Amino acid sequence: MSQGAGGSGSLLLLLAGLLSVLGPSPTSSIHVYTQREVYGTVGSHVTLSCSFWSSEWISEDISITWHFQAEGSRDSISIFHYAKGQPYIDDVGSFKERMEWVGNPRRKDGSIVIHNLDYTDNGTFTCDVKNPPDIVGKSSQVTLYVLEKVPTRYGVVLGSVIAGALLLVAVVVALVYLIRYCWLRRQVALQRRLSAMEKGKLQRSAKDASKRSRQAPVLYAMLDHSRGTKAASEKKAKGAPGDSRKDKK
Template sequence: MRRRGSRAVTVVLRLCSLVCLAPSLVSSITVNTPAELQASKGDAVTLPCTFTSTSRPTSKMTVDWLYRPQSGGPPQTFFHFSSQAFPPPDGQFMGRIRWQGSPARGDVSISLINATLNDNGTFTCAVRNPPDVHGSPTSHIVLTVTLKKPSTRFSDVAVLLAFILLPSAIVTLILIGGMLCPKKRYSQSEAYRSPIEVTEGEGDRIHPPEAKVKKASCCALYLMDSDDEYEYYNRKKTLPVDEYYAESKC
């Protein structure tokens, strides 16, 4: 009787151990997501989600994405996958969710198109792959959407260079050229000196080619008496050729 009782106790203990260990044998699914994501308004944001399971994904596997706004409230399912993707037919995310997953590779990610400030909140990825339904089947992402920082475009910089720096550079070059290459200026006394102003010792010097001697005009008249006329013609014959006198031919 004692032997039978001990055997019964042993069997009960084994059954209890199997019952206790049974959940651990099937609780092997694990879902992973980043804890936080940041995006700018208008961007396309990928919400990554991967899972590991001891069982191969089958047609019974399901994926649900839930959203809870930053202001609070219960999470609501906006995307479902079961053999195929079911995007949200209405609501805040209608037309802005794209399925990016590949369940055979353990990827059940989605992308959010044209992010807005109203999308700030917590996104939850939930995966069920029977018989692996225990463990950590969910994971959460906190999404923060901010305004884009103003950026200077290259075209704006080019316009500033063209209208501000280029004229300044031209003016600077002109001023430098004027300083390095001054114009030569000659006074009237250096450009022309009459033969009468030639002092002693300068008669034999050769005048520079740019020096010009003012010639008498054809209408210069000499009014003289008869005696003066006789003296004039006699002097004309004796004067050297390089003296500059002109007889009126008017």
């Protein structure tokens, strides 16, 4: 009996293990995405984007948390928390008056904006999202690099250089189009001139042909007249001796 009870217990444990492996898990995995690196200049603002994917519907209990770990520090602090439909900016740290919530959990967006950046903002920001019952997942981190503000004079010079380059490109393009336009116009003028010359030649040849056709009857008449005159003169020349004999008689 004890051996049978032990065998049945082992079978039950095996079935429970199979069910735990094959059966559905009570929780699903949530995926969080951020950029790896973000750059900003002193005095400006930057958006720290955070999106997520969850297999569950967005519940009322969804929570979004941002943590900050300063550059060179081992400790991280909570700077922002979203829960029960309300954003909460933590009073700890220097972000409490410079942070803005721009996310929308319904659109799976948990982004924030940091205003008036300073060198002390250099560090790693971590976004963590929980959407019960989808609470198992890995947070995502983005590193912020705050750079020196670009001097106004340098910006003006850079803008002038860019504007000059754009103006030069515009002038070159305009010259190319102008040269092309002049060339096309010259080609059209040459084509018209050649067409006019061909037309003039055709007209002159037509006039010459018409003139020749008008002159042909006159030439023929002159030839006939000259032939008749020559024949009469020859006949008269032949008949001249006979007449002289008749006069002598």
